[in-house]
Amino acid sequence: MVSPRRTSILLSILALLAGAMALSPAHAADAPVTPKGDEHVFTARNFVTESGTVLPEAKVMFGTYGRLNAAKDNVVLVPSHYMADWHGYEWLIGKDLALDPDRYFIVATEMFGNGRSSSPSNTAEPFHGPRFPVTTIRDNVEIVRQLLAQTYGVTHVRAVIGFSMGAQQVFQWGVSHPDFADRLVATAGTARTYGHGIVRLESQIAAIEADPVYAGGDYKTPPEKGIEAFNLVWTGWLYSQEWWRKELWREGAPADVTFDKVVRMYRTRFIPGADANDLILQMRAWQRHDVGTTPGFNGDTQKALGSIKAPLLYMPGATDLYFPVEDARYEAAFIPHATLKPIPSLWGHPAGAGAGPGDGKFLNDAIKDFLN
Numbered sequence: 001m002v003s004p005r006r007t008s009i010l011l012s013i014l015a016l017l018a019g020a021m022a023l024s025p026a027h028a029a030d031a032p033v034t035p036k037g038d039e040h041v042f043t044a045r046n047f048v049t050e051s052g053t054v055l056p057e058a059k060v061m062f063g064t065y066g067r068l069n070a071a072k073d074n075v076v077l078v079p080s081h082y083m084a085d086w087h088g089y090e091w092l093i094g095k096d097l098a099l100d101p102d103r104y105f106i107v108a109t110e111m112f113g114n115g116r117s118s119s120p121s122n123t124a125e126p127f128h129g130p131r132f133p134v135t136t137i138r139d140n141v142e143i144v145r146q147l148l149a150q151t152y153g154v155t156h157v158r159a160v161i162g163f164s165m166g167a168q169q170v171f172q173w174g175v176s177h178p179d180f181a182d183r184l185v186a187t188a189g190t191a192r193t194y195g196h197g198i199v200r201l202e203s204q205i206a207a208i209e210a211d212p213v214y215a216g217g218d219y220k221t222p223p224e225k226g227i228e229a230f231n232l233v234w235t236g237w238l239y240s241q242e243w244w245r246k247e248l249w250r251e252g253a254p255a256d257v258t259f260d261k262v263v264r265m266y267r268t269r270f271i272p273g274a275d276a277n278d279l280i281l282q283m284r285a286w287q288r289h290d291v292g293t294t295p296g297f298n299g300d301t302q303k304a305l306g307s308i309k310a311p312l313l314y315m316p317g318a319t320d321l322y323f324p325v326e327d328a329r330y331e332a333a334f335i336p337h338a339t340l341k342p343i344p345s346l347w348g349h350p351a352g353a354g355a356g357p358g359d360g361k362f363l364n365d366a367i368k369d370f371l372n
Contacts, residue, residue, distance in 0.1 A: 033094065034090055035065050035090055035093045035094050035101055036065070037063040037064060037065045037086070037087070037093075037106075037108070038063060038064050038065075039061065039062075039063050039086065040061075040062050040063070040064065040151075041059055041060070041061055041062070042059065042060045042062060042143075042146075042147040042150075042151060043057055043058070043059050043060075044057075044058045044059075044060075044143055044146055044147075045057060047143060049133050049135055049136075049139050050135075050136045050138050050139050051133050051134060051136075053127075053133035055118060055123075055127065055133070057118070058112075058118050058143055059117055059118045060109055060110060060112075060117045060118070060143055060144065060147055061085070061086060061109075061110040061114075061116040061117050062086055062107060062108060062109040062110060062147065063086030063087065063107075063108045064105065064106065064107055064108070065093055065099075065101040065104075065105075065106040065108070066100075066101030066102065066103070066104055066105045066106055067105055068105040068152055068154075069105070072152065072153060072154050073156070073158070074103065074104050074105050074158060075104070075105050075106075075107060075148070075152070075154050075156075075157040075158060076099055076104045076105070076106050076107070076157060076158050076159045076160075076161060077107050077109070077144070077148070077157050077159070077160045077161070077173075077181075078092070078099075078106060078107070078108045078109075078160075078161050078162065078166065079108075079109050079111070079140065079141075079144065079160070079162050079165075079166045079169040079170070080108065080109060080110045080111050080114065080165070080166055081111075081162070081163050081164035081165045081166045081167075081189075081353075082164060082165050082282055082286070083113075083114050083115075083271050083274060083278070083279065083282060084110070084111075084114065085110055085114065085116060086108035086109065086110055087108075088108070088163075088166075088353070089106075089108055089161070089163070091353060091354040091360050091363075091364075092161070092354070092363070092364060092367065093106055097364050097368075098363070098364045098365075098367040098368040098371065099161075099367075104158065107147075107148065107152075109140075109144050109147070111135075111140050111165065111282065111285075112135040112139065112140055112143075112281070112282075112285075113132075113135065113278050113281035113282040113285065114278065114282065115273075115274065115275055115278050118132075118135075119132065119275070119277075119278045119281065120132035120217075120275065120277035120278055120280075120281055121275035121277060121278050129217050129218055129277050130216060130217025130218065130277055132277065132281060134281065134284045134285065134288070135281065135285055136285055136288055136289070137165070137168050137169055137172050137285060137288075137289045138172055138176065138294065139285075140169055140285075141169055141172045141173055141176055141177075144169075145177065145180075155180070156179070156180060156181070156182075157180065157181050157182070158181070158182050158183065158371070159181055159182060159183040159184065159185060159371055160173045160174075160180070160181045160183075160184055160185070161184075161185040161187075161367065162185070162186060162187070162189065163187045163188055163189065163352045163353050164187075164188050164189045164322070164323075164349065164352060164353075165189065165282070165285070165286055166189065167186035167187055167188060167189020167190070167323075167352075168189050168190070168191070168193075168286070168289045170184050170185065170186045170189070170312075171184075171186060171189075171190070171191035171291050171305075171308070172191075172289075172291055172294070174291075174307075174308035174309070174310055174312065175191075175291040175294050175297075175304045175305075175307055175308060176294055178307060178308060178309040178310070179309065180310075181310050182310060182311075183310055183311055183312075183313070183370060183371055184308070184310045184311070184312040184313070185312070185313045185315070185367055185370065186312065186313070186314050186315065187315040187316075187317075187343070187352035187353070187363060188315070188316060188317045188320050188322070188323055188343070188349055188350075188351065188352020188353070189323050189352070190316075190323045190327050190328060190331060191289075191290075191291045191301065191304070191305055191331050192289060192290040192291060192292065192301050192331070193286055193287055193288070193289050193290065194327060197286075197287075197322065197323070198287045200233075200237060200322070201283045201286055201287050202287070203233055204230050204233045204234055204283060205230075205280050205283055205284075207226055207229035207230045207232075207233050208223060208226040208227060208229070208230045208276050208279065208280060209226065209280075210226060210229070211223035211224075211225045211226025211227075211229070213225070213226070214226050214276060217276070217277050217280075219276065222275070222276065223276050226276065227274070227276055227279070228267050228268060230279065231266055231267050231268070231270040231271075232263075232266070232267050234270060235263070235266040235267070235270065237321045237322060237348075237349070238321075238348055238349055238350065239319075239346075239347060239348035239349070239350070240319035240320075240321065240346050240347070240348040242319065242346050243319070243346045243347060243348055246346065247259070248346060248347070248356070249262045251356070251357065291304040291305065292304045301331075302334045305331055305334035305335050306334050306335070306336065308335050308336065308337075308338075309336070309337075310337070311337040311338075311339070311370075312335055312337060312338045312339065313339050313341060313366065313367065313370040314328055314331075314332050314335070314338050314339065314340045314341065315341050315342065315343055315352065315363065315366065316328035316329075316340075316342050316343070316352075317342070317343045317345060317347070317348060317349055317351040317352050318342045318343055318344050318345060318351075319345065319346055319347070319348050319351070320348055320349045320351065320352065321348055321349065322348075322349045323349070325342050328340060328342070339370070341366055343359060343362060343363065344362070345358070345359050345362075347359060
């Protein structure tokens, strides 16, 4: 199960090395006070997934910061990224940050498959384990639409802001519900997973499935060797090549940390306690994402991008190997009101969550200006 106090799984290992699990690894001295949020659960009865499977109970864990005003027009939605919980955007939430809880009512949702929302690991038969349906980005958008409407009577928000798979959800909100948000912000994520990303994810899935203990997803004990192999494949893509050459893994870590120790920690503790079927489910959702397959667009990604009405701040990581900046430039050309602002960082994919020195300030400043 995902720890409710971990701010980001992408940053957890260096935080472990620094002995500070609750903080981003880099520059703990610069970290703002953790904002106070409240945890909630939303349950949808007989939720129909995009594949046609009916889940008798579909649950979404979520957190809120601040208060909903009387006009219900101060809502900002921040959908979570891969295997993260609702605390994953606390680098963006605070009095002097882009999302001030005194001004906004911030709703942070968790995706299907993270081990807390409905997942292969916590759903009863006939949907336990490998029998849980592959839930898409559109499924995650739909249940959150229901959550906001039924829990708060909210059908329009000030902004949707997302990192990584959260960014995938941002694009889907813009296409599926073009009048839903005044502003859209996507960091380190694209509107479609292209071939190279699909192959990368498939290699990580194959690493888990190659462990004999995995047993087609009906394992009796966790397939630890397969998960360790998954961790290593993932780690190789996480940061830029220059990040490794300059040994930036030393940032925020104790003086006695070595390269071998860093690699060992990534291999064994990348996402502590994660369930193998949960890991695979979210990777399948990531692989399949394409706004062009939204009903009405017949697989035309460019046409779907062109339908986005809200102004979009598009912030790819300049050295992101998961979602290359070239893919973002390609997509931005088809979005009518897109502002492309790459994050000038060597921290690869995690730069989109404020990982490196200056990344958090760059993101907060840009997003704050955009929202204003």
